[in-house]
Each structure stands twice: as C-alpha cells, then as structure tokens.
Amino acid sequence: MSYIIKGETGDWEIVVGLEVHCEVISKAKLFSGASATFGGEANTQVSFVDAGFPGMLPVINHECVEQAIKTGFGLNATINKKSIFARKNYYYADLPNGYQISQSDHPIVSDGYIDVDLENGETRRIGIERLHLEQDAGKLMHDQHPSKSFVDLNRAGVALMEIVSRPDIRSPEEAGAYLRKLRSIVRYIGSCDGNMDEGSMRCDANVSVRHPGEPFGTRAEIKNVNSIRFVMQAIEYEAKRQVELLEEGGKVVQETRKFDSTTGVTKTMRSKETAVDYRYFYDPDLIPLRLTDELIERLHKEMPELPDAMKKRFIENYGLTAYDADQLIMEKDIATYFEKAAKGHDAKKVANYIMGDLFGALNKLGKSINESPVSPENLGRMVDLINDGTISSRIAKDVFQFMIDEGKTPDEIVNEKGLKQVSDTSAIEKIIDEVIANNPDKVAEFRSGKDKLLGWFVGQTMKASQGKANPAMLNELLRKKLVG
C-alpha cells in the first residue's frame, strides 16, 4: 500500500531523499591529530590545523578512510579507488578556515542501496547515491553572553560520512525504516555510534510532492532533524504543507526549512548567505586519495556480518519468524546477546524471553542489553530448566525476577528458594486431597455440572503448592479426583 495524500486535485505522492551525516568513530580527527572523542572542555581538543592557523596543513587519518570503505560495503556500494577532496567555501563562526574540506564530484563511495522492511511485510530498496568524507564544524553557544556567541572548536575537523540517498523514499514510514536500517548498519560496522540525540547521526530531508507518474516537484530541504520520529513527522507535515500550497495555486520554493519538534511544523530558515555559491574546487593542500586493491580486499574480508545476513541466518538456523528476527537484529548487541543465550538451548523460547521479560525488565531499570543483570548464559539455562520440567513457566517468572534482582544463576535461585517443580504424584495428591477436603461445597457444585470450577480448583491447589506443582500433572490428578 503506497502512501498517498488525498487532495482536491487528486492523489499526491511524496518523494523524499535523505542526507545523513554520520560522525565517524575514530580516535583522532579527519585531518589532524587532535582527539575526536565527545565532550572535552571547550577548545581542548583543538590543534592549530583545526583552528585554521596560518600555514597549517591537513594530513588525512587512515582510520577514517577505512571506516568509509567498510560503510560503503555495508551500503552495497562501489568503493572508488580514486577520490578527491574539495573545499566548500563559506563563512561562519564554526568554520575556522572559511572552507570545509569535503568531497564533491569524486566521493570515496558511490552507487549503493539498502533494503528496508516495512510493517506490512514488504521490502523496499532505497538507492544510495554516494558516501563522502568531510569535516564537521565547531559549535556555537548563544546563551552565555548578551551580545556575544561563544565558539568551541572541539568538534571542528571531526570526520563525518555524508550518506546521500536517492529520491526513492515514498512515505514517512519508509524514511523511518531507512534511517533505522542505516543506523543499524553503521553500528554493526562500528563506523558510527548512530546516536541521533547526541548529534552523532544527523539527518536532512529533501521533500517534494507530485501526482503519481508526473516528474519530480520542487523540493524543500529540512535541515538537521535530530530523531527518527521527528524526521517522519517533519516529512509528513512538509508534504501536507506542499500539497495545500500547490492546491491553492501556490508554488513550492526551493529553500531550507527547519523542523520545530514542539509544534511539529517546518519553517523557512533565514539564509546564512545572501548569495550562496560554495565555489567548490579541489583542495590544493591534498592530492587524490588512491585505494589499493589490497586494502579494499582486506577490509572486505574483515567485514562483520551485517543485519540482513544475520536476519536470514536467524530465521534459517533458529527457526525464528521474520518479525522476531527483525527485533533481535536491530541492534548488534541484542543480536550478540541472543546468540550467546540461544547457543545450545531452545532458541525460540530464548527469543521470546528476550523480547518479552528481558526487554521489559531492562526498560524498567533503564539499562542497556550490555548492562543486563541476567547474563545470556543464565537466560539460556533458565529456558533449559523450563524445558526439562525443573520449573514451570509460571515459576520461571519468579526465577527471572530473582535473576534480575540478584544476578544469580537460575540453579542457585531454584535451590535456595526451593522453587523446584513438584512432580511427585503422591505429594501432589496430598495437596489435592486437602483442598477437596476443605471445600466440600465447591466439590458438590462441580460434580453437579459446574465444570468451570475446575479452574478454581487448579488455582487453589497451585497456590497451596506455592506454585511448585507440575501444572500438567496437577491438572490431570485434580480432574481424576474431582470426577471421583
């Protein structure tokens, strides 16, 4: 089902292309030896190169090149053996050189795609036009002083990968799925941490609308949206705005807009430069970056398993449904946890416990999967205890809670708390006898035809056994005794 906006002049289709800036994970910056880690004191992670001092020259960080190549593989793209750095010239206080070193017509990676899975089970292929390396800018702060802005250049010169999609996205949902998929790919590769709220992944959306089959309409660019949800909202709003505008006889202006997440509205941004022309030209301080076949081959061999391959494997090897596999592969750490927990155990049941009880518990604790008090080995063992009848699934709920609270192994908990399931016929019969003896009126009612009371008896008996009675045996024995 395609996403359509119903208008008075007919149906409207939306056309979206996304430009995503991913901060590259590296120790040092793209062209200097200053630290690229987040959060140092203002201007402490700045070299003279980053601050644009006279006579300073860029020297590229090899790690950033490798990260871009690996990400290129993740995007099923072409790795260009020759790429060229260019200067993008403009003035702003966060840009100390008066130009940003970027790549223009010769990016390091081009022509790729990623497949995104939609809720209705459909898969859409979104084209990737290019991935290029460029420098991040510094940061301005406006609240410290009545008439001045403060400039911190710690982020200036940190490597970014700009990943530009083709205008293949047709709905807010697809945009969201694309971003989630992209995020999971860069996280699997370890080239970007993908945290949009911290700004290490940022998204610009190019949005236009058209009647299906018509050529592309004029697009507006929504800058710097900082969450997947907001990107989806911004696209939805912007598309509606354009449709309304067009249907009133107006024209969409090619411009930069800003999304206000509190009102859910996009607004025109005042242009930074009145006569923008970035005057791109190849940076004469750098020569073309040439990649050897050896490097490309080595990195290809070193590629970790990516989400798509892992999903396929989870379905085939563990018998998971596509939906469950999706849930587990979205984050690499969860997938890793799952594989450890499932190893040698009932994988499907392990998956259910992860997606149900474990996610719930972690959510409550505000912890990530890596901080889980329940180790994957312990979770796998607990599933074994259920399957071999040592504990019932009801008791397992308690055992799991103890594991969360105390971090012990399920065996320790079962032994210490005496939670072992009672499967001894005589012991269960004894409890049943007591319950029957204590409730002669209910027994009579049951025997007079009120079958529904069986459930009540199961509950009472289970309660009397402190939940430890083997439910299947209890059911069977109870039925026998009650029928008489």
Place this chain on the structure above:
Amino acid sequence: MAIDKEMVKRLGILSRLRIPDENMDEMVNELTKIIGWVDQLNDVNTDNIIPMNSVVEDMNLPERVDQVTDGNIRDDVIKNAPDQMDGYFLVPKVVE
C-alpha cells in the same frame, strides 16, 4: 556573466570585503580587464586534457595513523584571539 556593479557587490559579499561606492567603477574595470585578458586561453586547444590540480598529483596521499598526537593546547590556541573568554573564542552574537 558580465562583470558589473552587481557582480562586484556579490563578490564582495562572498569574500567579506566592502567595496566603497567610489571604488566600484575601478573594480568593475579591473575585473573586466583581467577576465578579458585571460580570455586568450580560449585559443588553446585543451580537448581531452585533464585539469591539473597539483604537480605532485600522482604521488600517494600520505596518511596518518589514528592516534591522538595533538590538542590540549587551549592556551596556545586561544591566546592570539582578539576576543576570548573562559577558553572560548567570542564573536558578535549570532541569531539563528
């Protein structure tokens, strides 16, 4: 694109230089002369010639290893700044 006052103004904006009105004509004139003078390059046949950006373009681009070897020199980075406070460079307030 002809060189006229509008163009000179635009170049001034792009390069953050103010061209006083009284120098406008002179600048238009000079730019026109220069652009006219370099027009002679059109006489050169450069079909199939790739632009040359650097005479060392065939060399391998040197790369650095990913190590933190610089930074932590805030005092040196800041000390030449005309306006600074608490380790920050200061600029006239930017309204975003």
Place this chain on the structure above:
Amino acid sequence: MTDLVELTVAEALDGLNKKEFTSVELTQAHLDEMAKARELNAYVIETPELALERAKASDERRQRGEKLGKMEGIPVGMKDLYCTKGVRTTACSHILDNFVPPYESTVSLNLQNNGSVMLGKTNMDEFAMGTANLTSYFGAVRNPHKDKNNPDKFLIPGGSSGGSAAAVSAGLCMCATGSDTGGSIRTPASFCGIVGMKPTYGRCSRYGMIAFASSLDQAGTMTRTVHDTAIMLESMAGYDPKDSTVVNIPVPNYEKALTGDIRGLKIGIPREYNPDKGLNSDVRHVWEKTAEKLKAAGAEIVEISLPSTKYALPTYYLIAPAEASSNLARYDGVKYGLRVDGKSLDEMYTNTRTAGFGKEVKRRIMIGTCILLEGYYETCYLKAQKVRRLLCQEFAEAYKKVDVILAPAAPETAFGKDDDSTKDPLKMQLYDIFTVPSSLAGLPALSVPAGFSDINGLPIGLQVIGNTFNEETVLRVAGVIESVSGMPYRPLRIGGK
C-alpha cells in the same frame, strides 16, 4: 680580524670550524650591519636577543664537540611568511597584526636544527602577492643597488621576497629564506644581484609557511653564491609528515653537485623566452653572452620550443588568485590578528577584512572568488588547469632533449618605486613572464647573477630551470655561470665598511 659581514656561508663555516671567530661575533657583526642599513627597510622585526642566544648556544655546541648542523652558527634572515614560534609573524599584512605563532614552520625549524641563527623577519609583499615589494603593510624595501644614471632613485628590490633579497645583497644576513609562487625568489634575486633558488615543488615542506597559492608555493633560498645555495637548500629541504604534498625522497648532497664541469650537458634556449617586445636589450645581451660562455665551457646549446609559454601568465593569474581567495578566508578576526568589530558576525568579518587586507590582496581575492563562481569555474579555472597540464607536458618533452633550460629571470632590471608601471597591476604581472611557467610546472629554477646592464649598471640574473627534482644539475650549471660571469658576490655595504 676579517670583516665578518663580507664572508660567504661556506667561508664562515670554515672560519667557525677553525675557531677564527665565534657565532656570537659573526651574529653581532650582522646585527651591527642591520642597524646601519635600516633605511633599506629589509627587516620588519629584528630579533637580536634571540639571535645572540642561539649564536651562544651554537658556540657552546661547537665548544663541547657535539654533532654540528650543516649551518652551525650562520646568521640568516627569515622571510616574514614563515611562522616562527614566539616571534611575530604577519606575512607583512595588517590583518595578522601582532600574531605570534605558537609553532615553528618546518623550513625555519630545519634551519634552526641545522644550527643557523635567525636575525629577524624580512620584509615582503603582503601575503607574497607582488613583484616589487610595494604591497607590504610595513612599507617598501629599497634595493641596495643604484642606477648609475640616477643614483638617488629609490629602486625596488623585486618581490615578493624583497626584504630577504635586499638583506642578503647588503650583508644584513649571510643568507635568507624566500618563497616563490610565481617568481617571488627569482625576480628579487635578479634585481638585487644575488642567487635565488626555488626548488622543485614538494622538495620543501609548506608546513608553517603562510599560504598564498598552495599548489604553487615553494620555499627557497637567497644567498650570495651558488655554493651557499647548495648548503642552505640541503639544510631546509626534506620530507615532512605534516605536509601532504611534500615528496618523500632523500635530500642529496647538493655541494657535491658543484663539480664545475658541464661538458656534454645540453642547455636549452627556449625560443619563446626571446620575444621581440617585452625583453630589454641589456638582458638579452647578458643571456646571449652567457650562453656563449657556457658553450665555451663544454656545454651544448640547443634551441628548443615551449609553444604554450605565452599562456603561462594568464594561467597563473587564474590559478593563484583562485587558491588565494580560499586560503585567505581564514583571516576573519576570530582566532588571531586584527579584528574590527561590527554589529553582526558578517559585519565584523567584512570590517576586519576590509581594513586588514591591502589593495592588491583584496584585488586578488575578488578575482579568485569570481573565477571559482559557477559560470566562470569551468571556462576560467578548469581551463587554466588544463593549460597548466599542457605546459607541464611541453617541459617534459623539452627535458627529453636538454638537461637544463637557460632563460632570463626578469625582462628588465630593477625599476623605480614610483615608475608608472608600478601603478598598473596588469603591467606589473608582466614581470613574472619568465618565472611563472616553471612555477606552474613545479620545476626547480634558480636565478644567478650573470652580468650588469650596460644601460644602467644594475645586476641581471639568468634563470637555470631544471627537470623535476634535478636541483643538482641546476646547481652545477649555475655554479659555472657564476664563475664565468665574474660577478661580484661580496655584499654591497651601504652603510660603509
């Protein structure tokens, strides 16, 4: 004691080694000479305390028998283009007012590590943009040479390394650094009667050298003899991991190249460097005479053709300003140098840059900005880069036939500060006509004094242009020109001995 200011670098090294004098004495002698010749305006900042301190340290190293540098104890002048740690560096621009670099350029550091002693920073055209040293924020430099017909005429030293050239020529240092983008070493060397060498692009690191046009800028030497050039170049050249365009090949022993033997060498005389108009007869005369002498010394003179030569100048005047317009964007009043406040960020930028840059620099920024605009980029900038490749290819062809090329360094001798030509930028550009082609091709080129003008008695330099990284042959041929020309190489002591 010998008059220390008169010595060449090679002679001084010898004297220091023989303990005939100390570096402190040598340095003091030059500091005294500088004080006597301030009217030349060759230095924009003198650093006597630092110089004497370094000279003393050098003497102590020598005393202790430590391993010595190639220029141990030699006083040098440093073009104000090189960032020097703790010493004001402005590229002679108001916009870098009071900028004190917290770092040292690789070239000046190499020279320092080789034991040399910096006397101060020499005057230059603002951001190295000029042919006459008339665009410096600190005023014009006077050429120590005099027009014999008009001895009171204020002659320019050539640019942009005019301060260095005048200082070396007048004995205000034993040698000095220069930088050459389109002729900024060779033109002033020719005008001031000294040896100036621009090595191959990529031979010296550009780290810490204030950029004018990155693909053309190259550090070089200004000395009174070819032998001193060999010593100095060896002391400052070499690979540097901080510059991505410097070439990683070892620096040869240049002194060894000075065999004095050019028998069998093929010396090319490019037809296109001998136009009917635009080359003074006195220069042509010296050029022809020198070629004859080289032939007599055993070289073969070969006429060659470099047909695209006439396009070199417009090509250069597109590429250099384009790169400069971007390189000079960093001077914005935020991090260092001048700031002229304004109500908004853009107003501050514009106020600062308008007040901070001189007329010629602003002109070139405007041109460069224009050339990179959509609409001009393709037809101007890319076109120029294509012609640049053609020029390179022509040189490469020529070096299949010859070992070096001999050409004038400048079309005429030093001219007056107030001559009409200095008012017209397009005319001024013509002075670069013979230096620009080898700059575009990144070739090593050296200007060596080859005679005096029979018209005005001023020195005339000739250029020896070599193939890529073949500085050695250039030096060898220049050494022979030096000896066959019989040009004086002692300093012109304008303050008297």
